[in-house]
Amino acid sequence: MSTCPRCAASLPDGVSFCSACGSTITAPPVTPPPQPYAPVQPGAYIGPQENSGKAIGSLVCGLLFFIPFSFIVAIVLGHIALSEIKRSAGRLKGQGMAIAGLVLGYGTIVFVPILLIIAAIAIPNLLRARMAANEASAVGALRTYSTAMITYASQCPNVGFPASVQDLGPGNGDCNGANLVNTVFATPAMERSGYRFFYSPGPTDPGSHVVTYTITADPVTENTTGSRHFFVDESGVIRYARDMPATSASPPLE
Secondary structure (H helix, E strand, O other): OOOOOOOOEEEEEOOEEEOOOOEEEOOOOOOOOOOOOOOOOOOOOOOEEOOOHHHHHHHHHOOOOOEEEEHHHHHHHHHHHHHHHHHHOOEEEHHHHHHHHHHHHHHHHHHHHHHHHHHHHHHHHHHHHHHHHHHHHHHHHHHHHHHHHHHHHHOOOOOEOOOHHHHHHOOEEEOOOOOOOOOOOOOOOOEOOOOEEEEOOEOOOOOOOOEEEEEEEEEEOOOOOOEEEEEOOOOOOOOEEEEEOOOOOOOOOO
């Protein structure tokens, strides 16, 4: 039951007009029930969050996997960061960065052995291929020298073979500069494609003609730039030896 605010007549609930005086009945405002108060849990942090420095460090070290042992630092910092973030009760953030650093760190551990196996297979093959190319270049250089020597001796019959490879190089086309090789080949003790070349003229005959010569080609670094030593003389036959300088007694190159 409700009461008319004008005539104080008793009225049933929900009517809009008073049956006694005809006044309009206004419904009282409905007050919502009070919401329960949610207290802050003890120890909860309600201030601004900070990025975990260790999480950032874990991610950076994980990205720098090419630096030795950086992946180990990434794993250690990642685990420490996750533990600190969990204990901080919301004060620290950066869990995603820490997890990313852990993934990169553990991924490096998985792939490093694979890379080492590939390198162990590929590097020796590359080294052998490089030595083979250097040796082929050295043999080609000796053939160039042999051809130039024969040509020089025919152009300078009063001299025979040159006293120095410089006489084969650029010049006036005479016996002191026969223009038979370029400046590189006319350099004494030439180094080319991992090999060092030495020219030695032989003794002269009674007519002061140089009738013999030797040229050797030795690797600059044994078993790295080449494994074979080479030798050629006035016969034009190129000979080779392993682990020692080649001589006229060495087997001919096939």
